[in-house]
Amino acid sequence: MNSSSMTRRRLVGGVLAVVAMAGIGLVTAPGAAALNKDGSLEAYEFGLYYNSGQGGCVFDLAVSDWDFSNDTFWRPSGTCYGYGQTTNDNTASYYNRDTGTWWVYTDADGDGAEGTLPPGYKGDASRTFKNQISSAFPYDAH
Numbered sequence: 001m002n003s004s005s006m007t008r009r010r011l012v013g014g015v016l017a018v019v020a021m022a023g024i025g026l027v028t029a030p031g032a033a034a035l036n037k038d039g040s041l042e043a044y045e046f047g048l049y050y051n052s053g054q055g056g057c058v059f060d061l062a063v064s065d066w067d068f069s070n071d072t073f074w075r076p077s078g079t080c081y082g083y084g085q086t087t088n089d090n091t092a093s094y095y096n097r098d099t100g101t102w103w104v105y106t107d108a109d110g111d112g113a114e115g116t117l118p119p120g121y122k123g124d125a126s127r128t129f130k131n132q133i134s135s136a137f138p139y140d141a142h
Helices: 003-027
Strands: 046-051 055-061 093-096 102-105 114-117 122-124 135-138
Antiparallel strands (some): 046 055, 093 122, 102 114, 102 135
């Protein structure tokens, strides 16, 4: 085997090793840990709460939800205030544990009044949004 072939083989082997390591990094990316709509607000999720002050049940999102009308508040280990209630037009507070901004809307499909919640934001919904939110989208869904 000539030196050109050996160099090419080593280069291809090195590239394959880098690609394999990158694939491992993708599998263990932080957002992969978030479990959408499981009733527990985790890192990299956006949570909407039934009560003010992040009280009661939480509706947790890791991805867009175009219409809350088929969603309900619940908790995996028992009941909480708002348990079983529809999420649509029933949110009093929120907490953005994601790394990017989330948009909320007062109507389904991203219609109606629009509000933005930056990463780490925690608070009560304003008069415009309290018990009016019907859809939500993360920063990368626009």
